[in-house]
Amino acid sequence: MKEDQPPLVRRAQTAFRNSPRGFIFLSLLPALALVLVFTYYPFLRGIVMAFQNYQLFDLTHVHFIGLDNFKTMFHDAKFKTAAINSAYWVFISLILQFALGLTVALLLNNRFRGRGIFQGFVFYPWALSGFLIGLIWKWMFNSQIGVINDLLLHLGLIHERIGFLSDPSWAMASVILANVWYGIAFFAIMLLAALQSVPPELYEAGSMDGANGARKLLNITLPYIMPTVITTTLLRAIWIFNDPSIIYGLTNGGPAGSTHILSSLMLDKIMYGGDYGAASAIGIVMIGILLLYTIFYLTVTRSEKLGDF
Numbered sequence: 001m002k003e004d005q006p007p008l009v010r011r012a013q014t015a016f017r018n019s020p021r022g023f024i025f026l027s028l029l030p031a032l033a034l035v036l037v038f039t040y041y042p043f044l045r046g047i048v049m050a051f052q053n054y055q056l057f058d059l060t061h062v063h064f065i066g067l068d069n070f071k072t073m074f075h076d077a078k079f080k081t082a083a084i085n086s087a088y089w090v091f092i093s094l095i096l097q098f099a100l101g102l103t104v105a106l107l108l109n110n111r112f113r114g115r116g117i118f119q120g121f122v123f124y125p126w127a128l129s130g131f132l133i134g135l136i137w138k139w140m141f142n143s144q145i146g147v148i149n150d151l152l153l154h155l156g157l158i159h160e161r162i163g164f165l166s167d168p169s170w171a172m173a174s175v176i177l178a179n180v181w182y183g184i185a186f187f188a189i190m191l192l193a194a195l196q197s198v199p200p201e202l203y204e205a206g207s208m209d210g211a212n213g214a215r216k217l218l219n220i221t222l223p224y225i226m227p228t229v230i231t232t233t234l235l236r237a238i239w240i241f242n243d244p245s246i247i248y249g250l251t252n253g254g255p256a257g258s259t260h261i262l263s264s265l266m267l268d269k270i271m272y273g274g275d276y277g278a279a280s281a282i283g284i285v286m287i288g289i290l291l292l293y294t295i296f297y298l299t300v301t302r303s304e305k306l307g308d309f
Contacts, residue, residue, distance in 0.1 A: 046280045046283055046284075047280070047284065049276050049277050049280040050069055050070075050277065050280035050281045050283070050284045051064055051065065051066060051067070051069065051277075052064055052065060052069075052277050053065045053068075053277055054275075054276040054277040054280070055274055055275055055276070055277070056270075056274030056275070056276060057274050065277070069277045069278050069280070069281035070281050070284075070285075072278065073278060073281050073282060073285070078257045078260060078265060079262075079265065079282070081257060081258065081260060082257075082260040082261055082262050082264070082265040083262060085172060085258075085259065085260060085261050086241065086261040086262045086263075088172065088176070089172075089175075089176060089179070089240065089241075089261050090237055090240050090241050092176050092180075093176055093179045093180055093183060093240050094183075094233060094236060094237050094240060096176075096180045097179075097180050097183035097184055097186070097187055097236065098187050098229075098232075098233055098236075100180070100184045100187075101183070101184045101185075101186065101187020101188045101190075101191060102187060102191050104122055104184060104187075104188040104192075105187070105188045105191035105192040105195055106195065106217075106221075108122065108188065108192050109192060109195045109196065122184075122185060122188055123185050123188065123189055124185070125181060125182050125184070125185045126182075126185035126186055126189065128182075129245065130182065130243055130245030130246045130249065131245040131246070131248060131249040132249065133178060133181075133182050133245075133246055133249065134175075134178065134245065134246040134247065134248060134249015134250040135249045135250075137174075137177075137178040137181075137246075137249075137250055138165065138249060138250050138251075141164040141165050141174055141250070142165075143161045143162065143163040143164065143165075143166065144161070146164075148164070149161045149162060149164075165250060165251050165254075165255070166255055167255070168255055168256065168258040171251055171254070171255060171258055171259045172258060172259050174250065174251075175246060175247050175250050175251060175259050178246055178250060179240065179246050182246060183236065183240070186232070186236060187232060187236070190228060190232045191225065191228065191229070191232070193228075194224075194225035194228035194229075195221065195225060197224075197225075198220070198221060198224050198225065202220050202224070203216055203220060206219070206220050230300060234293075234297045234300070237293070238290060238293065238294075241261075241262075241263070241286075241289070241290065241293075242263055242286075242290075243263065244261060244263040244264035244267055247259055247260070247261060247264045248264060248267070253265065253268055262282055262285070262286050263286065265282060266279045266282040266283055266286070267279075269282065
């Protein structure tokens, strides 16, 4: 069939294959196909399912229902609880992870014996999966054999064991504590790299001007690493918002849905209810929230020329 093609077409095809652009396009074609199949198609399919009565256990009656999934979602008490929990989950986790991560990075930026071993212990949590961390902390929080209850009892801070994961008043704080422990390593790694790039001459000049440690931190260190600070906090907020693995490992959203965030509630709708329509509607809301957050992120990075760290 190629012999039947006009000579001009054959020459154009040969030139395209032999050109650098044609080679690059053909090289990227398999990757583009995978992205289309495994990223964009599920994304578009999820948008469609958000407007359908898509029940896994009743696929014979799937039909479009308009905005009914969204109406049901916004009137659902679990969704309201998950939305409020998501705000606490992101804000408190982010603040504590950054503060403790910066403290650890400042300590590791000093030379001392065994620093390499200490760095390994600090960075170790980041190598674990969130679900595994949830399981570890689930044993630690156990009201009968958990080490946290034993430690508090021996210190005299409590007089009877606390059901950290079974008591709604303690459960959310418990999962946030586990998430904070997990995220400290990320900030420690990124901020330590930024701290090591600060020129020593700046500290020498500060010492000549009579600046003490606190003034050097506020006037030299933080301004110099601010691009890294802003970029890492913005990215980490997105990851915390999207990641329900620690919650699933610790509480599975319980007790009585009191520790659900939006992403864990979305998974709960799929895994236990088979309601892909309701889960997709929650996903659309999450995409909207992240889109607004991304616009804010791009605005900050553009105005402050951030992003390269």
